[in-house]
Amino acid sequence: MKRAASIQLHPEALRHNLAVARRLAPGVPMWSVVKAEGYGHGLLWTAEALAGATDGLAVSQVGEARVLREAGFGGPLLVLQGPRDAAETRACHELGLEPAIHEVAQLDHLDAASVRLPSVWVKLNTGMNRLGFDPLDAEAVARRLGAAGHGGVGLHWMTHLACADEPEHPLNAHQLERFGSVVASLPGQASVANSAALFAGWGRAPGLGSARACWARPGIMLYGAHPASVPPEAPPEGPQADLRPAMTVQAPIIAIQPLEPGSTVGYGATWTAAAPGRAGIVAMGYADGYPRHAPSGTPVRVGDRLCPLIGRVSMDMLAVDLSGVADARVGDRATLWGEGLPVERVARAAGTISYELLTRVADRLQPVR
Numbered sequence: 001m002k003r004a005a006s007i008q009l010h011p012e013a014l015r016h017n018l019a020v021a022r023r024l025a026p027g028v029p030m031w032s033v034v035k036a037e038g039y040g041h042g043l044l045w046t047a048e049a050l051a052g053a054t055d056g057l058a059v060s061q062v063g064e065a066r067v068l069r070e071a072g073f074g075g076p077l078l079v080l081q082g083p084r085d086a087a088e089t090r091a092c093h094e095l096g097l098e099p100a101i102h103e104v105a106q107l108d109h110l111d112a113a114s115v116r117l118p119s120v121w122v123k124l125n126t127g128m129n130r131l132g133f134d135p136l137d138a139e140a141v142a143r144r145l146g147a148a149g150h151g152g153v154g155l156h157w158m159t160h161l162a163c164a165d166e167p168e169h170p171l172n173a174h175q176l177e178r179f180g181s182v183v184a185s186l187p188g189q190a191s192v193a194n195s196a197a198l199f200a201g202w203g204r205a206p207g208l209g210s211a212r213a214c215w216a217r218p219g220i221m222l223y224g225a226h227p228a229s230v231p232p233e234a235p236p237e238g239p240q241a242d243l244r245p246a247m248t249v250q251a252p253i254i255a256i257q258p259l260e261p262g263s264t265v266g267y268g269a270t271w272t273a274a275a276p277g278r279a280g281i282v283a284m285g286y287a288d289g290y291p292r293h294a295p296s297g298t299p300v301r302v303g304d305r306l307c308p309l310i311g312r313v314s315m316d317m318l319a320v321d322l323s324g325v326a327d328a329r330v331g332d333r334a335t336l337w338g339e340g341l342p343v344e345r346v347a348r349a350a351g352t353i354s355y356e357l358l359t360r361v362a363d364r365l366q367p368v369r
């Protein structure tokens, strides 16, 4: 059952944001990251919007890559978590995927699959301690892959930064140094940068020289959101200000309640009116993907005004203070995030990150094309 709440996607915004990424790292090819259903925008919709503009797409799992191939995407596909078993390794071969290989168990899968993967990305753990081989083992891994006939077209190197959204954090320098010191003497291409690292100027892995072929891996910025885990209160400046939202979520006002001083709103009566006013009831709740823990004061756009959320978010509804918008009526559409209200502002108010809001948006929202 679709809801009155709607999700509108803006394909031109994705292409525009990809162009912003390219300006940040001229000449660096882009793996556009479309994991988690294209950060909630839809895997195929995102792939279609970026087709012809991106150099390749990056997904988490082999299954996602298969969906893209079956839909006709013929370009390079990076699989960030690589194959889980020998069957997935054979699928990588069959579908022409470029898997990340980050774990010894995967080297065994590669042996068991008895196929030769032409292009492989070896992931090195330089300090995030999530996925990847110890950089000291890089050469041994390369030897084993080479001996088994993998990497005929290329054996490449990647790592992931834990704190790229805080460029001054000392772990960045440490990770970049560890990656550069090992990879500098090995052949193959390199890939370091997510969105935040692109903004930090690390699209071309520092320490590898400007001649080294590098790929970047932007995700969140393509969807128009700020990569910082704690987005700034003030609107961003520079290239970040140039990002455009790829998703706008709206829902209608379905009721308006007059409020007297002392009136409370919603479950738990957590918000109390200090003055006479009006509460607008918006048909969007936590079952639609709006964060239940968003506190009173979280911005919601009504017309050209930002109104504070008031009281607790319900399953299918939330309330906003309409005191500032005298002309708001039942049937008007409120914007929860997107055009006119950056998702990171809502995320910040709700104590989360834009990534979570975008990827949690419910399927039951009505798509607007």
Ligand SMILES: *Cc1c(COP(=O)(O)O)cnc(C)c1O
Pocket: 033, 035, 080, 160, 193, 194, 195, 196, 217, 218, 219, 220, 221, 227
């Ligand atoms: C998700 C992911 C990215 C993209 O990160 P953003 O912060 O969304 O730009 C890049 N690389 C890896 C390994 C990832 O998992």
